[in-house]
Amino acid sequence: MTRKRWGRWLAAGILLLLSAAIVAAQARKAAGLEAVRDEVLRYVRQRFSIPANVTLSLAPFRDAEGLPEFYQTTVLVNGGKSQQVAYVSKDGKYLIFGNIYQLGSDPRLAVERQIDLRDQAGVGPANAPVTIVEYSDLECPMCARMHEFLAKQLIPKYGNKIRVVFKEFPLVQIHQWALSGAIADQCVFEINPSAVLPFRTLVFENQGLVNATNARSLLLDFAQRVGVERLKLATCMDSKATLPRVEASMREGQRLGVNSTPTLFVNGQMVVGLPPPAQFDAIVDHALAAAR
Numbered sequence: 144m145t146r147k148r149w150g151r152w153l154a155a156g157i158l159l160l161l162s163a164a165i166v167a168a169q170a171r172k173a174a175g176l177e178a179v180r181d182e183v184l185r186y187v188r189q190r191f192s193i194p195a196n197v198t199l200s201l202a203p204f205r206d207a208e209g210l211p212e213f214y215q216t217t218v219l220v221n222g223g224k225s226q227q228v229a230y231v232s233k234d235g236k237y238l239i240f241g242n243i244y245q246l247g248s249d250p251r252l253a254v255e256r257q258i259d260l261r262d263q264a265g266v267g268p269a270n271a272p273v274t275i276v277e278y279s280d281l282e283c284p285m286c287a288r289m290h291e292f293l294a295k296q297l298i299p300k301y302g303n304k305i306r307v308v309f310k311e312f313p314l315v316q317i318h319q320w321a322l323s324g325a326i327a328d329q330c331v332f333e334i335n336p337s338a339v340l341p342f343r344t345l346v347f348e349n350q351g352l353v354n355a356t357n358a359r360s361l362l363l364d365f366a367q368r369v370g371v372e373r374l375k376l377a378t379c380m381d382s383k384a385t386l387p388r389v390e391a392s393m394r395e396g397q398r399l400g401v402n403s404t405p406t407l408f409v410n411g412q413m414v415v416g417l418p419p420p421a422q423f424d425a426i427v428d429h430a431l432a433a434a435r
Contacts, residue, residue: 251411
């Protein structure tokens with residue numbers, strides 16, 4: 144073989160090797176991106192408790208304009224009936240989906256770290272293996288049904304195994320007296336913490352009687368019936384002394400993705416609305432088993 148022909152074969156061989164290396168690199172990148180896509184879908188489904196019968200998919204990744212270290216994609220729910228833009232860091236570690244989330248972590252632990260459990264209204268021991276945090280609105284009819292389930296079924300069934308924490312999330316855009324109710328609820332907690340559960344029970348049981356005009360009077364009546372001093376509560380309500388606590392609870396819920404009531408977190412797992420009792424029990428049982 145002449146030197147010239149050998150040179151051509153050598154050049155062709157180098158080109159083939161380079162081409163194979165490029166193809167292999169592209170394959171590795173594609174496999175890496177596919178793994179990141181799978182992790183994003185896993186995290187979003189678990190973080191927001193999206194049922195298995197709801198389909199989740201991602202639009203193709205593309206470089207994010209103005210964010211050179213991130214890809215941009217769109218999370219598609221049920222084939223695009225609902226969608227939201229998301230950003231994924233190119234190292235596959237972080238997801239920006241309204242808030243910033245760390246991929247590869249347990250989303251339930253991330254949620255738990257964001258919930259303030261200090262000096263909060265609720266029932267059950269602080270060291271209970273399962274903590275249920277409920278973001279609720281005293282004017283919300285479904286919240287009344289959830290409260291009845293919690294007070295009459297769940298708490299008696301599980302006893303000291305669970306702690307239920309009540310957080311205020313009044314839907315002020317659609318409810319007329321929800322904010323007043325939230326302020327009153329927190330005032331009851333500050334005056335007599337043990338009266339919170341019976342007070343909330345009375346409010347929910349008589350929810351249909353309350354309106355914007357009579358809310359103050361009826362809330363005072365309900366609190367007095369469960370042992371809260373009327374004058375102290377009136378002073379607290381009229382001064383809106385607990386409004387900062389209510390607003391802090393609302394901001395916290397918004398950071399966690401709460402946009403409707405009731406929304407609960409069972410050891411960090413989001414539960415939206417009122418699932419069947421057996422399903423809710425299964426969630427609690429799973430949390431208890433995981434906490435052992």
